[in-house]
Amino acid sequence: MHRTKVRVVEDALDANNTIARANRDDFDRHGVTVLNLMSAPGAGKTTLLERAIGEPLEQIRVGVLEGDVQGSIDADRLATLHIPVTQLNTGNGFGGECHLDANMVRSALDQIPLDQLDMLIVENVGNLVCPAEFRIGEDARAMVCSLTEGEDKPLKYPLMFRACELVVINKLDLLPHLEVDLDKLLYNIDAVNPGVRTIQCSAKTGLGVDELREWLAELAHRRVRAIA
Amino acid sequence: MHELSVASAILNTALKHCDGRRVTVVNVRVGRLRQVVPSSLEFYFEIVARSTACEGAALELVEIDARLQCNDCERAWSPEIPAFRCPDCGSANVEVSAGEELEIDYIEVKQQEAACTAPR
Numbered sequence: 540m541h542r543t544k545v546r547v548v549e550d551a552l553d554a555n556n557t558i559a560r561a562n563r564d565d566f567d568r569h570g571v572t573v574l575n576l577m578s579a580p581g582a583g584k585t586t587l588l589e590r591a592i593g594e595p596l597e598q599i600r601v602g603v604l605e606g607d608v609q610g611s612i613d614a615d616r617l618a619t620l621h622i623p624v625t626q627l628n629t630g631n632g633f634g635g636e637c638h639l640d641a642n643m644v645r646s647a648l649d650q651i652p653l654d655q656l657d658m659l660i661v662e663n664v665g666n667l668v669c670p671a672e673f674r675i676g677e678d679a680r681a682m683v684c685s686l687t688e689g690e691d692k693p694l695k696y697p698l699m700f701r702a703c704e705l706v707v708i709n710k711l712d713l714l715p716h717l718e719v720d721l722d723k724l725l726y727n728i729d730a731v732n733p734g735v736r737t738i739q740c741s742a743k744t745g746l747g748v749d750e751l752r753e754w755l756a757e758l759a760h761r762r763v764r765a766i767a
Numbered sequence: 768m769h770e771l772s773v774a775s776a777i778l779n780t781a782l783k784h785c786d787g788r789r790v791t792v793v794n795v796r797v798g799r800l801r802q803v804v805p806s807s808l809e810f811y812f813e814i815v816a817r818s819t820a821c822e823g824a825a826l827e828l829v830e831i832d833a834r835l836q837c838n839d840c841e842r843a844w845s846p847e848i849p850a851f852r853c854p855d856c857g858s859a860n861v862e863v864s865a866g867e868e869l870e871i872d873y874i875e876v877k878q879q880e881a882a883c884t885a886p887r
Contacts (some may be wrong), residue, residue, distance in 0.1 A: 542791060543878040547784045547871040551776040551795070554783070638772065668802075669769040697849035698802055708846030730850045 555673055558587040558641035562648065562676025569653035569752055572659060572759045575675055579692075580665030580685035583709040585613045586742040587683060588660065591751050593620050602656045606664045608635040613662065618721045625651050629664060638669035658759045666719060667692070671699040671741060681705035684711055685688065690724035697731040705736045705754060770804060773869065774811035780871045781821050792875035798831045798866035800832040805830070824874075833866030 550556070565572050578584050592601045602623035605614040614626040623747045629636035636643070636753065639661065661677065663670045682703045684692060687710055693700045700706065706728055714721060721739075728737060738754065740747035781793045793812075795831050797803050805828050812826045836843045837853035838860040 540877050540879060542875050545784055545790075545874050545876055547780065547873055549780055549784075551773065551780050551869045555776065555777055593815050636772075638769075669772050672769055672772060688805075694849055698800070701851070729859075730852060733852045733861065742844060 552672065552674075554673065555641045555684075558645055559674040559676040562641055562645055565648060565653070565753045566659070566678075567690075569656070571653050571656050572658045572761070573675075573677040573679075574658070574755070575661050575663060575670075575677035575680045576683070577663045577667075577670045577680065577690055577703070578665060579667045580642060582665070582683040583742050584662050584665070584684040585616055586685050587707065587709060587740065587748075587751070588617060588662065590742050590745060591755065592622065592660070596752060596759075597756050599657045599756060600655060601658045601660060601755075602651065604644065604651060604659060604661045606639040606662060608637070608664060623652050623655065636669075637664055637666045638673055639663050639675055640673040644675045647692065658755070660755075665701045666711055667696040670704060671696075671702040678761070679704055681707065682729065683707045683709050684724075684728075686711040686717055686719050686721070686724070688721050690727055693724070693727040693731045698743045700728060700731045700735075703732070705738065706732075707747075707751060709742055711739050711746055712744045746758075769802075770802050771811045771815070772813040772817050773801075773803060774808055775871075777808075777812060777826070777871060778815050778819065778821055781824070781874050782819060784871075784874060785820050785876050787820060788876035788878065790821045790829055790874050790876050792825050792873075793821065794827040794829065794872045794874070796829045796831055796868045796870045796872050798833065798864065798868040800833050800866040803869070805829075828871070831865050831868050834864045835866075836862045836864045838862055 570724045576584055603617050604625050604627055606627050609628055609630045614624045617624045625647055669706055680703045738747050738750050777795055781790055809826050816822050816824060832845055834845055837858055839858040840856040842853055842855045852859055853861055
């Protein structure tokens with residue numbers, strides 16, 4: 540018995556990225572633009588979606604893939620918008636994954652009516668860490684960062700803030716009631732992801748929602764090539 | 768907290784390349800921008816590797832410092848804090864030249880000596 544060295548030189552996430560590309564091929568075949576929407580728990584992703592796609596988005600047919608560790612509370616809320624919503628739970632009765640990966644999304648593909656959609660918004664599991672690591676075959680990644688999380692979060696979770704091409708700053712209506720420094724937050728976002736697009740929003744008052752809708756419509760028209 | 772996910776990804780990559788042989792070492796190049804906590808990764812790797820060909824394998828982590836390069840003024844530097852604008856010209860056109868690695872460099876496996884079957 541002796542020891543042998545085996546050269547590997549392979550990214551640990553290659554296996555995930557290969558499946559992400561397969562997802563991407565399926566999305567492309569159906570002409571569906573996919574947005575991976577991420578945030579910390581409670582940042583307001585679902586409420587923002589209710590606001591942003593509650594009214595028809597031009598002629599763009601939008602569906603949602605709802606990722607949660609457990610339950611269908613968010614999917615039930617979005618289903619009232621009369622759009623196709625697919626629930627994807629990462630839990631198996633005892634714990635569950637804290638993020639969606641390419642394989643989980645792949646397992647849900649046959650439940651998503653891709654031929655009836657132009658855009659699929661994947662609401663990832665609320666978590667500022669792991670979702671940033673796993674591509675799922677999306678065209679673009681965006682995140683929601685709410686004011687109540689504080690201005691230091693970009694510096695603590697740079698991986699997530701750097702992964703996204705849009706940062707939606709939510710809960711702007713709370714600004715007068717908080718000690719959070721909005722300018723500092725914007726400065727920190729720009730420090731970790733220089734020049735990244737930001738939209739200041741309040742899902743409650745509707746501030747910035749039109750701007751977000753315009754961004755979504757532009758994304759659907761863009762059909763950028765694979766980032767996976 | 769993403770170390771469990773990362774440990775599973777490293778394990779699966781090692782298993783794919785070990786060809787069923789017992790793995791003794793998994794050597795991984797980890798960039799500091801990946802925000803991996805080494806002790807936490809080792810802890811989770813030991814757990815996910817149980818009952819696989821990697822059980823008991825040593826996880827060797829080679830940490831790679833972050834290096835940034837400005838495409839406008841060609842300044843190159845190692846950031847101390849997560850700040851990615853060029854400190855000289857303020858450009859956002861900055862490339863990460865090192866520090867984002869999460870790469871299995873090599874594994875070591877136990878190889879059975881080929882038995883000599885030639886007639887004496």
